[in-house]
Amino acid sequence: MTAKHQAATYDMGDGTxxxxxxxxxxxxxxQPPGTPSPDCGHVYERPGTYTITATHRWNLSWTAMGQSGSFPLTNTASLVVTVGELASVVVAR
Structure with a gap:
């Protein structure tokens, strides 16, 4: 059996x-903290508590005793995260 990841969709909890x-x-x-994702990222506009739901789509292929086939598989999980706000002041001298 071989599983190939097709895509991941994230409902970010803020309508995105x-x-x-x-x-x-x-x-x-x-990567230093705060570096944007090289592939797929999201920035929250406001601090708060968000429920992120991830849905992964896979394609599974199998071969056994002269037979073969494939079928899609989807799995979903959710996580609640709290997003804070970071503020800083830079003083030039």
Whole structure:
């Protein structure tokens, strides 16, 4: 059996829906905090609590005892996140 990821759709909880067909693996320390996503990102305009729902679509192919086939598979999960606000002041001297 082989599973190929087709896409991921994220309902960001603020009325925005983002669909991603590629993604870059996360590597600790590879990008400084605040760096935009290279593939698929979202910026919240207001602080608050949001429910993010991710739906992944896969295509599964199989072969066994001279037979083969394929079928789609979808899985969905949700997570509640709290988004804060960061403010800073830069003083030129």
């Amino acid at each position: 829906r983002v669909t991603c067909t590629t993604s870059t693996p996360w590597v600790a320390g590879a």
